[in-house]
Amino acid sequence: MAEQELTPVFQIQRMYLKDLSLEQPNSPQILREQQVQPQVDINLGVSAEPIAEGVFEVCVTATVTTKIQDKTLFLIEAKQAGIFEIRNLPQDQMQAIVGIACPGMVYPYLRAIVSDVCTRAGFPPVILSEVNFQAMFEAQQQQQAAQANGSGIITSAN
Template identity: 80%
Template structure:
């Protein structure tokens, strides 16, 4: 039983909608436009410790839909979770916070964005599936490249 103190722990403590906004700055006039809207989607991740062994991980989607140069609607939604993660090596912790936790949060975020679009009177915007592992690996490669450039002699 003495080994239990070193047993790795990974548990979801809570999932919640942290922030949600919908803006239709050019309504009602823009709603009469017949042009096909352009959709721009940006995703961002954040992870931070909130107590010993507890981390808040959030995924934010910003969906901007515009007709010509005017915004039709803008949705920003941030879905978060509190995760208990203990007794893991640092390199594993980074992967869990950047890959596993966002993968658990993202389906809720997708549903929220789709629902808000529908409730606002628009066709739903379905966020595509995201490969968080590929995103993490690309970020790691970019950091290594930047560090390599910074350490290079002038």
């Protein structure tokens, strides 16, 4: 039984849509104007929180803003989440799994939701591009290290 307790565990318990918002603040007037190619701005975020011993909620958030000149055509904010059971892994591997592997599993659901909401709102779908969550995770780690060094922690290069 002691061997079972040390066996690494990685399971998806649930995937779910945590939050979704669609705004078309300038409709219907903007829809009647001569249509030009809108400017599309996409911001992504990843967060992870422990919710029980060995259980984590990982959320991937997308904010898609489309504008024609200075008027917003539509704004979509979507947050897709997953609950993952992760146990008996070294701490350095835990961070990578929660920061890279889990968001990579959640993201395809988010992509489908954003595309579907655009279509249902009467617009061509916005297809979110593939994301390198490893590069995103490494950049976040570097930023946190830089903030730690900039917050009064002195490092010397002798």
